[in-house]
Amino acid sequence: MVHYHSGSEDMFLRWFVCTIEELESLSSKHFVVQNTKVPGGGFFEVQGIYYSQVDVELAFEVTGLEKSEAFDPSWTTNAQALCGQKRANVRGRAGPFGLYVLASANMEERTSVFFRIFKAQTKYKVLMCHDPTRSTLRTNMYKPTFAGFVDVDIPESGKISRRSLLCSINLLDNGFPCIIILTTLWWRALGLGGTTCITSRVYSNTAIRRNAHLFVFNNGLANVKVSKLEAWEMKRPFMNGA
Template sequence: MYYNGIYHLFYQFNPKQPIWGNIIWAHSYSTDLINWNPLEPALYPTKPFDVNGCWSGAATILPGNKPVILYTGIDTNNRQVQNVAFPKDLADPYLREWVKPDYNPVIDPDRNINASFFRDPITAWYGPDSHWRTLIGSKRGNQGVAIMYKSRDFLKWVKVKHPLHSAEGTGMWECPDFFPILTQPQARLESSAQVTGWKHMFKVSLDVTRYEYYTIGTYDFLNDRYVPEGTSPDNNTGLRLDYGNFYASKTFFDEGKSRRILLGWSNESDSQEHDWNKGWAGIHTIPRTLWLDGNGRQVLQWPIEEVEKLRMKEVVVDNKKLTFGDILKIEGMKTAQADVEVTFDVSSSFDKVEPYDPSWTDPQKLCMLKHAEEKGGVGPFGLFVLATEDKRERTSVFFRIFNENNKYIILMCHDPKRSSMGSGLYKPTYGGFVDYDIKKSGGKISLRSLIDHTVVESFGAEGRTCMTSRIYPKFAAGSHACLFAFNNGVGDIKISQLKAWEMRKAVINGF
């Protein structure tokens, strides 16, 4: 949350081990969302209503500029219940101490709710009937459900007769999120607005698949119903905020700069032995600004502008042609920690585009089939990041273009199968389609990759498709990391412009 000029990040944390268990609410603060300093933990399991765990929740700013946390606790009967916590001293600019009133829980699961699937309340919004509203993730059988509760005072809550939204076949909905969204990166929409016609975004994290999907739609605030517009599937095949290692995301409205900020969790999927060796399990991705694409069908995401303060040495490449098999090394900078922005021009090679097979409905599987070493027509082309000089170890970030009935289909991939030689770590290939008219854009498409030693975050076509990978190079680490641009398609590609920056280290929890 943003409060009195300071950003507060609360996160699930095990203070004893780099594995799941002993979870508390850790607390850090920042003035720029990039450099963070640690504070005392905000919430420990100490009361009957949370003695078995303090799970995810959200902050809301109440009238009078008073923050409150609404979070899921596991009580003495192992039920998931919803509790509130307040700052002990509003005069403390860092809100170091939080108090959990003994009248908790404020929301109990009734007999129609499975108390083992009732968690992750969202930031509340104030309705035209002078009631606060919040959503809690749940399920009924295999139907995902966002249960709505209303309150006048944030203490006594009443369940609305029907969910805000639900979808069959999706399973448990974790970490739901719901908010209005406009077509500007900066738009003054603090909460779920009450103006007819404003579009809303609804997002859930799928416990079964461990990834997220979202829809764009309208909020009928009089009847408390969310209605997707139907421009994307309302199930696990729908639009995703990130097509890689990214889960349990949360947004908040940044009052300081009038923008919607998204934070995601890039978790580990390796053995406990590996996590012990690494010393952690899971990181936050770089915060992203979120807004609605002009076509109204999807959201756009872009790293917050503050990350650019970490840029140092810059390297520029202009108007460089890449023919089939060309690999261009980006010289003159260290690339283990880098920010790369590149625009590719494929306009001279549309006649080389491969036909698209309608059975290719899963982009992740298609990236495995049409991987970086698989010669194509237009593509694969993109970047080798965190690569050794001989390129035997590398992670490939690339596009590939297909043609279906004179419509160009763009595939974006992260291919890390050669990223960590001999380590035995989990390194899946990721893929997503890009909703972008490359012909209309004159054959140009952009790619931005943030590279940070063990993580790569990529943004295709100005943030229309995003992808995050966790990788652990054995040899392409530190000063041995190299960066290349490549083309493995028979169609010529031109780098219209590539800009790359070395990045200085951010301060993370004081280090």
């Protein structure tokens, strides 16, 4: 299990040790999107979600993986640098595709959480990236990228199963939002191994509370379909007795 995190480690650990029942007790409004295609260069908003505290679980299917870019073996040990070079606005072949979270209505502010797929010598390599470059209109803010490679077995058919690219994102707004991203396994299966985890803070200026929007995007050439997206608005948790 790999953890990449910034900001308050204490906040991360408190969230990490919460029980399943405590997390589920925070869930309120529920939204579902299924079998929705996202063409290259396209995006859509998940309607009805206008809140900065959300739990999202989604699964992607990608076809046309023969368009994937070649994987450079030197990238293996530095996913974060690769994410910094190939941010969400850098168009690729199979990706970037994923979510704009904590986004303003006009997407002037947005935090990108996305995948890129590369063709290695014997299999595909999947990069999961958190790009906060456009997360805030505030100046002089700390906005590093974070990334990790996801262990996904993609068949030669080029179709990724629903279970393969599965991502759970928890947006926890306690002053400044904390983003926790888990992939490959459900967050409820945390501890069983095989999970890449990223947690980070962002400092949105306008995309806060009821002004926060959620978008799905595809900035690659390969076709992408959202097999299923489920989102829950989350009630504010009690932390440190408050």
